[in-house]
Amino acid sequence: MGVQKKKLAFEQWMKIAGIAVALLVFAAIYTMPTPVALTLQGKSALAIFGMVFVLWVSQAIPTYASALLAIVMLSITGGWTQKEALGVFGQDVIWLMLAAFVITSGMEKSGVAKRLALFIVSKFGTTAKKALIALGIVNLLLSFIVPSTTARAAMLLPICMMILQVYQAVPGESNFGKQLMIQEIHFNNITTSGILTATAGQIMAVGYILDMTGMDVTWGDWLVASMPIAILTLVCSFVIGQLMFPCEMKTPPATSGKSAKDALGEELKALGKMTGTEIRAIIIFAITVFLWATDGNHLGLFGFQVSLVMVAILAALLFYLPYIGVLNWKETKIPWDLMVFSCGAYAAGLALDGSGAASFLLNGIFDKFDLQALPQFALFMIVMFIASFSHLVFTSKTVRVVILIPAIILIAQKVGVNPMLLALPASFTICDSITLPPHCKPNLIFYSTGYFTVKDQFVYGMLVLVCKWLLFGVAYFTWFRIIGLV
Numbered sequence: 001m002g003v004q005k006k007k008l009a010f011e012q013w014m015k016i017a018g019i020a021v022a023l024l025v026f027a028a029i030y031t032m033p034t035p036v037a038l039t040l041q042g043k044s045a046l047a048i049f050g051m052v053f054v055l056w057v058s059q060a061i062p063t064y065a066s067a068l069l070a071i072v073m074l075s076i077t078g079g080w081t082q083k084e085a086l087g088v089f090g091q092d093v094i095w096l097m098l099a100a101f102v103i104t105s106g107m108e109k110s111g112v113a114k115r116l117a118l119f120i121v122s123k124f125g126t127t128a129k130k131a132l133i134a135l136g137i138v139n140l141l142l143s144f145i146v147p148s149t150t151a152r153a154a155m156l157l158p159i160c161m162m163i164l165q166v167y168q169a170v171p172g173e174s175n176f177g178k179q180l181m182i183q184e185i186h187f188n189n190i191t192t193s194g195i196l197t198a199t200a201g202q203i204m205a206v207g208y209i210l211d212m213t214g215m216d217v218t219w220g221d222w223l224v225a226s227m228p229i230a231i232l233t234l235v236c237s238f239v240i241g242q243l244m245f246p247c248e249m250k251t252p253p254a255t256s257g258k259s260a261k262d263a264l265g266e267e268l269k270a271l272g273k274m275t276g277t278e279i280r281a282i283i284i285f286a287i288t289v290f291l292w293a294t295d296g297n298h299l300g301l302f303g304f305q306v307s308l309v310m311v312a313i314l315a316a317l318l319f320y321l322p323y324i325g326v327l328n329w330k331e332t333k334i335p336w337d338l339m340v341f342s343c344g345a346y347a348a349g350l351a352l353d354g355s356g357a358a359s360f361l362l363n364g365i366f367d368k369f370d371l372q373a374l375p376q377f378a379l380f381m382i383v384m385f386i387a388s389f390s391h392l393v394f395t396s397k398t399v400r401v402v403i404l405i406p407a408i409i410l411i412a413q414k415v416g417v418n419p420m421l422l423a424l425p426a427s428f429t430i431c432d433s434i435t436l437p438p439h440c441k442p443n444l445i446f447y448s449t450g451y452f453t454v455k456d457q458f459v460y461g462m463l464v465l466v467c468k469w470l471l472f473g474v475a476y477f478t479w480f481r482i483i484g485l486v
Helices: 002-031 038-060 063-077 082-090 091-111 112-123 128-145 151-167 175-192 199-214 220-243 259-272 277-294 295-300 308-320 337-354 356-367 374-392 395-413 419-425 441-447 454-477
Strands: none
Touching: 002 038, 002 277, 038 063, 038 128, 038 259, 038 356, 038 454, 063 082, 082 091, 082 277, 082 337, 082 395, 091 128, 091 151, 091 277, 091 308, 091 337, 091 441, 112 128, 112 151, 112 259, 128 151, 151 277, 151 308, 151 441, 175 220, 175 374, 175 454, 199 395, 199 419, 220 454, 259 454, 277 295, 277 308, 295 395, 308 441, 374 419, 374 441, 374 454, 395 419, 441 454
């Protein structure tokens, strides 16, 4: 009881202090003299981002309220135009989230998600740790078949939700729920870093390396150099998650005096044969996965391209159609409060990019160091740190690539270091966007479930990325030497 009172007192203090600190951050940035390299628009966007960041972490006000505050302040201060700020509600990521929750609702109502979740848990996840490992391995294997992080998030969301229901994990309270959902974000993004073709940003980075240095990086070269670091990072993620969020249960709750394994097995058996509703849901889901997995071949297959978002909306449509689907609007579970947060958070991040404030911050960091005077290893570690943690100010992977990779290649050439040594490992950090919900679409999808807070994700993600940064340091003296990068 005493511990609970202390926790409540700390949370209350955080809320009060959070508002004060947020206002101070906004005032300090907004009233400071505008640097030559920063526009007034950029200064406004930076002040608002700093303010809402403090509010997100401290949870001083509800996240949806801070999102609405960001949209209002961007318009009032000139950080972004009203049309642009409100236009975020039409961004593809918002529609993707909406469609993902329709798909999840359809899979859940049909019973397919429950059947699949019971199968995974009863066969491979009879304990909480095993369930986490099983889902992580599924995500890793899927990354080779469905390279899109967003598509994998939408695919795995209904399974994750149903597994948490099997474990009776309460959103916002269950440590198991927190670790599972945030771990899926980590596996989603970090496994992508091991596969060159898994995101357009990485392909762009390799293109810059080829154009500016004449050095070609093949799919196999990338896999060999990056995947070991990705896998070790995911191991660190699992260990850190176990320490931060010790599971409140080792196994799913037992029923009728039976072991969890027996109870789950009987529950799975009791579902019987698949119903017509389940079969329709599976067909819709299979069509969705096929279209996501063949994303790069649509023109050859159909003569036209269907985007990732349109595939998700098509799936949502199929779930609603009479005689084909299994769902109606009232049965759809959409967390509108978290959808509003996603819009506001995305607007704050996009304004930071679009106003040039993010570029200003990055250039300022590079200018602080006398790079030519540094030993090669120190230069390597500084560049890797900046490359990884620059995602805190850039919401777009593409923008990060455009700004970072050419700059890093020029720095390497200027100081006489092999450009591949700096540019290729820096490219492995393009998907390190795991610390805040608006930094990439999978983050928003999993955050919208309500199982974890912004602070949970931020602290967990920062610790994992520090481990990845240290792994880069170890690889410099070991793996990168073995493969000839150093």
